[in-house]
Amino acid sequence: MFLRNNFKSKMAYTEEELKKELETKEYEYGFYTDIESDTLPIGLNEDIVRAISKKKNEPQWMTDWRLEAFSYWKQMEEPEWANVTYQKPDFQAISYYSAPVSAPKYDSLDEVDPELLDTFKRLGISMDEQKKLAGVAVDVVMDSVSVATSFKKTLGEKGIIFCSISEAIQKHPELVKKYLGTVVPQKDNFYAALNSAVFSDGSFCYIPKGVRCPMELSTYFRINQAGTGQFERTLVIADESSYVSYLEGCTAPTRDENQLHAAVVELIALDDAEIKYSTVQNWFPGNKEGKGGVFNFVTKRGLCEKRAKISWTQVETGSAVTWKYPSCILKGDHSVGEFYSIAVTNNFQQADTGTKMIHLGKNTRSTIISKGISAGRSQNSYRGLVQVHGRAENARNFSQCDSLLMGNACGAHTFPYIETKNKTAQIEHEATTSKIGEDQIFYCNQRGIDTEKAIALIVNGFSKEVLNKLPMEFAVEAQKLLEISLEGSVG
């Protein structure tokens, strides 16, 4: 537990100190900001849904959309088919809204609550640094409400809209109305329905026709208050012939009770457009005894129109239980879907992840490269679906699914599904399973490479193909994250 005083004394925290701390074995982001939060009472019913909508001053159509989703959710059952076991969240025992009190937006960072700013610093997001060097625009979500948005002006000049979804509902309702729920409908699944009813914030991005977004767009999320779920909703629309690269990074503080994270991400790539969506996820994975940690149940899906392309690059190292399948609907002819992923599980983590590539148009192509690393007593499952519909002429798919096991107590599982209704489809699937053994470590040791470095070397070699797909600035961070999450995994 970090006290207010402790926190204030760290005001002069530097980047160097942060780097040094990252080198220690503790979960670096295990702290929480002691800020007054405006939290709704626990439980979920129509009144809560209305209250959330009211807090955000939403127009009636949005409130109605939420209520519709809520009515679907009430009739749905929690899915049980994933290869994971966990204590079911009690949906009536969590609060669905929590916002730091100083919620209204500011024009300059000087006006933001200094405690919040310090939180960002500890997260490694030095706003100044990023502004000057990387040129990355950052939209930070702190406990359900976006707190700071920078670079809006620069992007605005190109006609690019990058803001919180709450703001978009107010300022660009026609865009939101047109696209929200078109890729992931309210009824899609249990958690999507829940999200649709109670989402409190997220990112909205619109790239106009022919515009190439000049910088990596990035968002950081944090789950702060105990017992609050995090339900963010993201909508990215790339209009015809546009391009955007979007990076999502997530962290959460140490907590004993499990926290729920049920997000929905919808991507729409219109004709000839391209969306690159990268995620580096480091939610709290639970401690070494398997207690605590985040439940990460996410629905992510992209829709491609003609000659459009969507790439998902995912690096997951956190969460106690992960259940997600970033997918592509290849609706337009000549559209392309790509999925590159590294999922790491250690100690008692469980992951059931993968992707779905739905080939609808003609001459569509999809590529899946999935790397699973299991250590400790964890269970890591890959579940992939390649579906080729009747009229999808000349569909092409290549899938490669590799598992790396560290030690004897962990598990790796693969559930590849291929469904094709068209004879011209060409589908390839390769899979490998390997183990890091003590003899590999000793071999490295004998060459002068210590055990920690040896594991990093081996894991890196294994993950290279996917790490190369990440935007450069974040590939290094991801690499470091892999090393940290696997420390102590080979005894």
Next chain:
Amino acid sequence: MLRIEDLHASVEDKEILKGINLDIKAGEVHAIMGPNGSGKSTLSSVIAGNDYFEVTKGNIEFLGEDIGELAPEDRAHRGLFLSFQYPVEIPGVSVTNFVKTAINETRRAKGLEDMPAKEMLKMIREKSELLEIDRKFLSRSLNEGFSGGEKKRNEIFQMAMLEPKLAILDETDSGLDIDALRIVAGGVNKLKSKDNAVVVITHYQRLLEYIVPDFVHVLLNGRIVKSGGKELALELEEKGYDWIKNEVAV
């Protein structure tokens, strides 16, 4: 350079080395021969620092320092090299990347900076030519899909790159055809100098035709039972291990 005194080692409570004594000086080539199960590989593993084996008695001194408590990587940093009998595979890590990491980790341990890329490339070119290794080979994953001969050649390539003070070659000749044997032995001979030493562990006399030993030791049931010059190897070849067993039993 290497002094072993009354070394006893066991694994899972079974004693394998029962009092080994060995003295190796710079510039010397020692051969250790013995039948299967005599403890040859255990000896090389223990010297290298594999904690799978427990040293129950005796000590190992390397360059005047007792290395018994040192981790394997620390022993390597001091110039100890083991060419493995069964080199392990490391997928995704290229030979070049592996060797580069090994060299730089050793340099860092000595407080030196990483080897500059140009120098590294030059060295790689030289040593791969020495061992007649195709450069395309170097970008392959370490030992993945390598034939027995390729694996052993790769071990000696690493030895050439790391330039150790003491190299232990554990059954480097097993699985090699005549040509591979010639190349590997040629490489080892070129690396020999008056400042380093080599220990060749083998069943057969054949390798010793190429890498000529100064001393031959016979290992039987965890003990060195006989030592001699290179003629001893020839005698063994002629008379077989039973001859030694009988001699010792008397």
